[in-house]
Amino acid sequence: MSDIIRRDPRAEWIARNRLHPLHAAMQPAQHSWMGPNGIIRKNLHGIGFIGPNGIKRIDRSGAQQGGAVKRSATVEVQLPLHQVSAPAFYISVVPDMVGGRLSSHDRDLLGLAHQLAGSDGAVLAVVFGEHKENAFATAGVDRLLVLEGEEFSGYAPEQRIQGLRAVDNQFNPRHWLLPDSRSGGGELGRRFAAALGERPATRVWQVKDQECIGRAGAGLQDLARPVARLILASAECAEPVSETRHEALPVELSTPVARSLSRIEDLGAVAVDPAAIPMAEAEFIFSGGNGVKDWELFHRTAAALGATEGASRVAVDDGFMARDRQVGASGTWVTARVYVAVGISGAIQHLQGIGACDKVVAINLDPGCDMIKRADLSVIGESAEILQALIAAVEAYRNEAKRDAA
Numbered sequence: 001m002s003d004i005i006r007r008d009p010r011a012e013w014i015a016r017n018r019l020h021p022l023h024a025a026m027q028p029a030q031h032s033w034m035g036p037n038g039i040i041r042k043n044l045h046g047i048g049f050i051g052p053n054g055i056k057r058i059d060r061s062g063a064q065q066g067g068a069v070k071r072s073a074t075v076e077v078q079l080p081l082h083q084v085s086a087p088a089f090y091i092s093v094v095p096d097m098v099g100g101r102l103s104s105h106d107r108d109l110l111g112l113a114h115q116l117a118g119s120d121g122a123v124l125a126v127v128f129g130e131h132k133e134n135a136f137a138t139a140g141v142d143r144l145l146v147l148e149g150e151e152f153s154g155y156a157p158e159q160r161i162q163g164l165r166a167v168d169n170q171f172n173p174r175h176w177l178l179p180d181s182r183s184g185g186g187e188l189g190r191r192f193a194a195a196l197g198e199r200p201a202t203r204v205w206q207v208k209d210q211e212c213i214g215r216a217g218a219g220l221q222d223l224a225r226p227v228a229r230l231i232l233a234s235a236e237c238a239e240p241v242s243e244t245r246h247e248a249l250p251v252e253l254s255t256p257v258a259r260s261l262s263r264i265e266d267l268g269a270v271a272v273d274p275a276a277i278p279m280a281e282a283e284f285i286f287s288g289g290n291g292v293k294d295w296e297l298f299h300r301t302a303a304a305l306g307a308t309e310g311a312s313r314v315a316v317d318d319g320f321m322a323r324d325r326q327v328g329a330s331g332t333w334v335t336a337r338v339y340v341a342v343g344i345s346g347a348i349q350h351l352q353g354i355g356a357c358d359k360v361v362a363i364n365l366d367p368g369c370d371m372i373k374r375a376d377l378s379v380i381g382e383s384a385e386i387l388q389a390l391i392a393a394v395e396a397y398r399n400e401a402k403r404d405a406a
Helices: 009-016 104-117 157-171 185-196 295-305 313-317 348-353 370-374 383-405
Strands: 032-034 040-042 090-093 122-128 143-147 175-179 201-208 211-216 221-226 230-233 249-251 284-288 308-311 338-342 359-364 377-380
Touching: 090 104, 090 157, 104 122, 104 175, 104 201, 104 230, 122 157, 143 157, 157 185, 175 185, 185 230, 284 295, 295 308, 295 383, 308 313, 348 370, 359 370, 359 383
Parallel strands: 090 122, 090 175, 122 143, 143 249, 175 230, 201 230, 284 308, 284 338, 338 359, 359 377
Antiparallel strands: 032 040, 201 211, 211 221
């Protein structure tokens, strides 16, 4: 077991939020406090522990006061279980699953499905091919249907439509929800709507009072219409599920999916220069700040990782990066799946600009800076040494992959 103390940002957020139902459970037990007259008071009922024979013992080692035992930095949160044993209906969700994991857009979509399902319905997630996700339960999935097979891998919209039609015939969902994204959900949803003969509600950002409200007029107007059976929702269409855990029970189709004669040939991914990707569309951003001293090494690391380069305002003002590479409220708001911040302390404008990023990795010398607090993974140390080790690790991984392929 590693001795590294790992933070749980969600548990820390619950401990700060007094309105959260689990707030009281996250508070440490108070054994002593300062009285109004300046005298230290002790809670005699709170000191001690229950022994193996059921007798309360007094702990005189000082461990309960933090003297002998290190306190864990993380607290395991057990969310209440939401069960739907006999669903009255289903709300089907087809997440993008970019990289085999649920994105923030997918989680927003599951939150919207949970609203439509209420207490009687169940959320059915339909996933194509293999995945790496292990948090379907906390994301709000009641039933999980995985359609495996080589025919669903890669770009195969026609075969996936066949799979969705089989799901529709067996479960007859009340609503279908897909992300209106450029990662596949937007196209798949429109193809599926044409196959079902449904008129989908697109670019939906809110469902309220039995109405879908979507963007129209180049995003300058709202279009309201009755709740459609097939909804293509935008990001932040609802709050993701965070206060309950669900069963995520696996289900299967009763009949095999019919094979379609595909008229589309998938030739694989096309290599794209990361520098040519606009910052707002990049999924992997390697950003540098005032703490970067060797910019040539920074550029070599970004090239080795195949990431799009970004920078903080200080680095741009100092002339190390172009103005169109600036990330933040005063630059470009980014929605990357992975954002690596090297030598960036984390000004409020910069943190606002990366608020929609899924995973943030921080490399910094200061363990108390705001970027470290925001990051999902932090590496404390000299950036030059860390970047050199990162390049070596990437090269070793690629060399091993070449040997395995040979």
